[in-house]
Amino acid sequence: MTAIAWDELILPDRVHGSLYTDPAVFEAEMERIWYRTWVYVGHVSEVPRANDFVMKSIGPQPVIMTRDREGTVRLLLNRCSHRANQVCAVERGSARTFRCPYHGWTFSNDGSLLGYPFNSGYQGLEARGELGLAQVPRMETIHGFVFGSFAEEGETLLEHLGAAAEAFDRLARLSPEGEVELTAGWLKHRVRANWKMLLENETDGYHPQFVHSSIFSVAQSGIGDLYSDASIALSRDLGKGHTEADLRPEFRRRGVPLGWFGTTEERLPDYSARMRAVHGEAADSILVDGSPHVMVFPNLFIAEIQLFVIQPFAVDDTVQHVTAVQLKGAPDMNRRLLQQTIGSVGPAGLLLADDSDMYERNQRGARVRRPEWLVLRRGLHRERVEENGQRSGHVTDEVPIRGIWRHYRSLMENGA
Amino acid sequence: MTMGAVDVELVREVEQLIYREARLADEHDYAGWEALWTDDAVYWVPASDTTDPTTQMSIIHDNRSRIRIRIRQLETGKRHAQAPPSRLCRTVTNVELLGDRDGDVVAGANVLVVESRERGLTLWAGRCEYRLRRGDEGWRMAGKTVRLVDADRALHTLAFLI
Structure with missing residues (x-):
């Protein structure tokens, strides 16, 4: 990516039109804003009971917000860990598991991989522990509003919200x-x-x-x-x-x-x-x-x-x-x-x-x-x-x- | 009404009303379109398969007074999403009498609308259900529901009369 001279495009009293039209700016925003800072995802009342789920997003990324069987709200990414198929194709529902339609890999609604068919083909290659659905690295809530961040570390949600928390x-x-x-x-x-x-x-x-x-x-x-x-x-x-x-x-x-x-x-x-x-x-x-x-x-x-x-x-x-x-x-x-x-x-x-x-x-x-x-x-x-x-x-x-x-x-x- | 004995005259009258309503909407004849509605009218475009517009979001859920506001707003000429108005051409087909409800005739139809704006051409398709009433001044609409095929997806602005 060519370096974008942000200080030349963003001045105290004006901004350059290319900030709205340049695909390179958009790609940079994805990495530096949408996949880094805290982004609002959903509200806990949208998954009121254990095993409820609803499709949400962080920018263009599809996120499954689930309430797992223990009652914990989770943000899972909708991508099978095997061949990248989408494990969830409906907007909302109730499900203890998500079964990938491609090869039948089955995931718990807490994201963990429960199993795959014909498992003799994986003899000696067991990797269940590391092949769960990816989760949004960080999740925090305020008054039931669920936020996610793709950054492994960074400021807390309250630090991010600052005066907006009120x-x-x-x-x-x-x-x-x-x-x-x-x-x-x-x-x-x-x-x-x-x-x-x-x-x-x-x-x-x-x-x-x-x-x-x-x-x-x-x-x-x-x-x-x-x-x-x-x-x-x-x-x-x-x-x-x-x-x-x-x-x-x-x-x-x-x-x-x-x-x-x-x-x-x-x-x-x-x-x-x-x-x-x-x-x-x-x-x-x-x-x-x-x-x-x-x-x-x-x-x-x-x-x-x-x-x-x-x-x-x-x-x-x-x-x-x-x-x-x-x-x-x-x-x-x-x-x-x-x-x-x-x-x-x-x-x-x-x-x-x-x-x-x-x-x-x-x-x-x-x-x-x-x-x-x-x-x-x-x-x-x-x-x-x-x-x-x-x-x-x-x-x-x-x-x-x-x-x-x-x-x-x-x-x-x-x-x- | 039974399947074996369709009232052909009634079908023709209902079709004529439905076609007139479609033409008035296409031509942005706001006063003519508004005059079709009864005082207890409900104009509903659901956002999903929901059957309950009192607890779920809808794209449009207008009672008679909100229909009036919608029309008055269009008539200002400053409803930007319809200034200039969309160029429209709709086809209404599969008109079918579905029964009666509290003395009103219920009819179904499919609609396909081509909308032209600066954005480009947008295709709108849906299943319509009309609730129609014959009075002293002819046929009126007491209800119109439009279930868009893509109601649960992200839609472009729909500021014309669907």
């Missing part, structure tokens, strides 16, 4: 039982665009008034105002590539419990009563502040009522997976969360179809030869450094995008 606390406490469940299944939305177009857009507060003006103009929604020039919401670089649109200042100004969700306590009486019973005096601020809008680098977007997972396949081919947040112990809330999510996201979503059209237009534009650069300058003059060292700005400022690129550059330069 987003998982904020999300989980919206459940009266303190637990998120991902039980609604996933939509998969394919876009002919580079994965970073999605990553940057998730906390870009400048686009909603333009990309989503059509839906804001016909549906009763307070979303548009959150991203207006007059909004007091903030954009924030949480560090380590994690970014946030902090909408709490706006929600606090409005001061309506569940206003963040476009509703009121009267319309969700069971949920509100349970939350007030569990949280007491703290319930007011929890119900006013609402859910985080945080992009966890590189692939998990906690989008208030939805979760998006970004999966890159090629420099201009990305799939966005999306599901509704479901909160344990909150059936009335969950019905609304699901129907609102279905309306908003996925291939036909009233919001996301338009975002996706932007990604593809951006990608086509990035191939145009001039002016070569994408500009990241918005709000540079009014970017603040907060007491904890985080940078923030007006919600429409490009503080998050600059933060993403700072971290990206540090990862790519540390490539070797």
Whole structure:
């Protein structure tokens, strides 16, 4: 691979278009980001019982997330240790073993090789102990969110998450039982665009008034105002590539419990009563502040009522997976969360179809030869450094995008 | 209705409605398409083999008021995923009366849609089930379900009326 001069492509106020279009950049990203850092894989609630499994991924790599017969969650790679056939061909199910269809090698759902047919052919060549399914080298969880890393060693998940870890606390406490469940299944939305177009857009507060003006103009929604020039919401670089649109200042100004969700306590009486019973005096601020809008680098977007997972396949081919947040112990809330999510996201979503059209237009534009650069300058003059060292700005400022690129550059330069 | 005694007149009326609905969608005649729906309508495009859109994600699950919002959004001309609108040509075949449900006629059909956008040609294929009702002003749609053959795979943007 020819050396890529990252310092010439990534400047404080602009990035070069080739970062979105050059296959060599994509290959380097696979090695230095996707197969090294912590990547979100799945949630333990997707494999609730022993022997459950579900197909997941780390970038283009297919991962089988299993709960083995002992109840331990594992991340197995979908490749037979014999001749590389795929041992699992279905999306989800329950299985104590995975049997390769090619020559019948059989693996336990903890990955170990149980046996192979006609075993006299392996007499004296016994290697069962070393021929299990490969596992993702490291796995850690936070509030049931399972992350994997292909790096044998490195920082812990909490070190990787840094300030973004708090987003998982904020999300989980919206459940009266303190637990998120991902039980609604996933939509998969394919876009002919580079994965970073999605990553940057998730906390870009400048686009909603333009990309989503059509839906804001016909549906009763307070979303548009959150991203207006007059909004007091903030954009924030949480560090380590994690970014946030902090909408709490706006929600606090409005001061309506569940206003963040476009509703009121009267319309969700069971949920509100349970939350007030569990949280007491703290319930007011929890119900006013609402859910985080945080992009966890590189692939998990906690989008208030939805979760998006970004999966890159090629420099201009990305799939966005999306599901509704479901909160344990909150059936009335969950019905609304699901129907609102279905309306908003996925291939036909009233919001996301338009975002996706932007990604593809951006990608086509990035191939145009001039002016070569994408500009990241918005709000540079009014970017603040907060007491904890985080940078923030007006919600429409490009503080998050600059933060993403700072971290990206540090990862790519540390490539070797 | 029995297999031995197909009501040919009813079949023709149902076919005409289904073909009209297909043409209105292809031509982006949003007002005409919206007028086909009853007040209790459900427009559903499942994301998998699920039978329960109240607990599982769907690609589209619109009640009448969300159908209205979807149409109003398209009518703004600023629904970017349909600005410009896709060029569409769909074929609806295998139309079959499947029975009745609470007085409504249930019909099935297969659909194949060719969509042209700057991205290129996209082929959409699926099994449709219509719930149709005859009223004073003619036939209306109380329900349409489209089960895409690739519903469980990664799909491109589907912002036109399927």
